[in-house]
Amino acid sequence: MKGKKTTIHEIAKELNTTASTVSRALNNNPRISEETKKKVFAMAEKLGYEPNTMAASLRKGRSQIIGIIVPYADRIFFSSVIRGIEEEVKKSGYNVIICQSYEKIDNEIDDVNALLSAQVAGIIISLSRETSTYDHLKKVIQKNKTLVLFDRTTDALNTSCVAIDDYQGAYSSVSHLIENGYKKIAFFSGNKKVSIFRERFRGYLAALKDHNLPVVDDYIIEVPSDVEQGKLVTEKLMSLPVKPDAIFSSSDFSALGATKWLLQNNYRIPEDIGIVGFGNDPFTQYLEPTISSVDQKGKEMGKTAAQVFLEQVEGRNSIHRKVLLSPELIIRESSTKRSINKMVI
Structure with a gap:
């Protein structure tokens, strides 16, 4: 019948053997001879047999599938992490299912439930912006599934985490601006x-604090990771009676918005105002001027998260690990004054 799937019983019938023998051969059971395995695999290919991985997962209680949940898969950072994870887990025979929360807790909960229903081996997740309760993730742990958090993590869960040292990345960025002569840093x-x-x-x-500079509340603004929002906030900043002479942005996208607004309004970067972003997105090196930014090491973070996951899912390490990767500040034109000393008349 058109569309009918070949079963192990049909393979067994063609080879005049039992379905259990075929099943063991397909699962590379050491009790089955190499000659029999070759015959079974050859017949399976001839008949177009496709294994029912979902049924196998239900029998075993877990599969060779790992769930990955990210806020957005199309952001360079998250796509780099996904690539790092996938490259690492494929070496051990795992595949991945990728879900996106779109920064919504309800989506994240639905993703977790869907992945658990699919009997995944575990979940690697970066929390959504809305996530402040963790019952859905506690359920992962309660079901004895491996759970690893990356980038956006929480201490509320007893599980492994992988992130970069965001504190150090910010500290290095602001210190760099100060060392280049900037004193009023937004x-x-x-x-x-x-x-x-x-x-x-x-x-x-x-x-x-360490450089004896004051904290100016008007210079601290919550900005989404968005180019247009970066423009709007920069316009407000530069209308203050005492304007900042540098901007450190938690996001390259809002830093890009700031850069565009400043250039459109005849500010010189870095002479009049310095800029440092966070993320080291590819566009930062192609702008004019090029933008200094903290490299989040997405691919390395993904590989590390995968290694931690595999250690735990395969029983090589039952201790939860907290891994902090060292950030790297990539210094470019936007934060290095071409002429720090200016004559004041």
């Missing part, structure tokens, strides 16, 4: 309910 913060943005804010404050 901060584009993300949502401080999210762990990474809290840490970047801490780093910003610490750098100002």
Whole structure:
């Protein structure tokens, strides 16, 4: 019948053997001889047999599938992490299912439930901006599935986490601006309910304190990771009686918005105002001027998260690990003054 799937019983009938023998051969059971395995695989290919991986997953209680949940798969950072994860887990015979929360907790909960229903081996997740309760993730742990958080993490769960040192990335960025002669540094913060943005804010404050510079509340603004929002906020900043002479942004996209507005309004970068972003998105190196930014090491983070996951799912390490990767500030034209010393008349 057209569209009918070949079963192991049909393979067994063609080879005059039992379905259990065929099943063991297809699963590379050591009790089955190599000669029999070759015959079974050859007949399976001839008949167009496709294994029912979902049924096998239900029998085993888990599969060779890993669920990945990210806020957006089309952001360069998250796509780099996904690539790192996938390259690493494929070496161990795993495949991935990718879900997007679109920064919504309801979507994240639905994604977790769908992946658990699919009997995944576990989940690697970066939390949505709205996530502040964790019952859906506690359920993953309760079902004895491996759970690894990356980038956006929480201390509320007893599980492994992989992130970069956001505090150090921010501290290095602001210190770099100060060392290049900037003294009035504005901060584009993300949502401080999210762990990474809290840490970047801490780093910003610490750098100002350590260099004996004041914290100016008007210079601290929560800005979504968005070019147009970056423009709007920069316009407000530059209308202040005392204008900032530098901007450290928690996002390359809002830094891009700031850059575009400043250039359109005849500000010189970096002479009049310096800019440092966060993420090291590819566009930062192709703008004029090029934009300094903190490299989040997405692919390395993905590979590390995958390694931590595999250690736990395969029983090689039952201890939960907290891995902090070292950030790297990529210094470009936007934050290095071409002429720091100016004559004041």
